[in-house]
Amino acid sequence: MAYVDGFIIAVPKKNIVAYxxxxxxxxxxxxxYGALAFVENVGDDVPYGELTSxxxxxxxxxxxxxxxxxxxxxxxxxxxxxxxxxxxxPRIKFDEAKDMFDGKxxxxxxxxxxxxx
Numbered sequence: 623m624a625y626v627d628g629f630i631i632a633v634p635k636k637n638i639v640a641y642x643x644x645x646x647x648x649x650x651x652x653x654x655y656g657a658l659a660f661v662e663n664v665g666d667d668v669p670y671g672e673l674t675s676x677x678x679x680x681x682x683x684x685x686x687x688x689x690x691x692x693x694x695x696x697x698x699x700x701x702x703x704x705x706x707x708x709x710x711x712p713r714i715k716f717d718e719a720k721d722m723f724d725g726k727x728x729x730x731x732x733x734x735x736x737x738x739x
Contacts, residue, residue, distance in 0.1 A: 624658075624735040625698045627705075629691040631728045632682035638664065641689070641722055651713050652693055655704045659694035680727045701732065 633641050642662070649660035665688035668676045676688045695701040708714055719725065 623697060624738065625695045625701045626733045626735065627693045627695070627701060627730065628733060629689070629728060629730045630676060630680055631689045631691075631723050631725075632677070632680040632686040633689050633723045634686050636685070637722045638687065644718055644722065645691075648708075648714060651708055651711055652704065655707045655711075656700060657693050657695055657704055659692075661692050661694075663690045664688075665690065679729055698732065698734070 645662045649657075649662070652660045665676065668688050670677045670682075676682075676690065680688060682688055693701075695704060
């Protein structure tokens with residue numbers, strides 16, 4: 623059964639180009655190790671809700687944009703094996719990301735696929 627890691631973060635608008643470059647490089651590493659898809663999306667129509675919303679969830683400010691991302695794997699077992707390889711790969715530089723956005727406000731999790739059409 624397919625498995626997905628999902629992420630939501632707030633990135634300062636001034637860092638979007640640098641974030642895109644970093645995500646492109648990271649995505650190539652994930653794909654090299656076996657991810658089926660690596661997708662990064664920048665918020666375009668994500669209103670600030672009264673109770674809940676993507677911006678509210680990550681405490682996005684006026685100068686930030688919400689990024690909604692996911693990585694698709696063949697299975698949970700494949701995800702665990704791929705992520706172990708990615709985390710050990712020297713091309714993945716976590717210090718680069720911490721200078722680009724506040725990782726403490728990132729929401730992430732692993733999901734089993736329920737429906738695919």
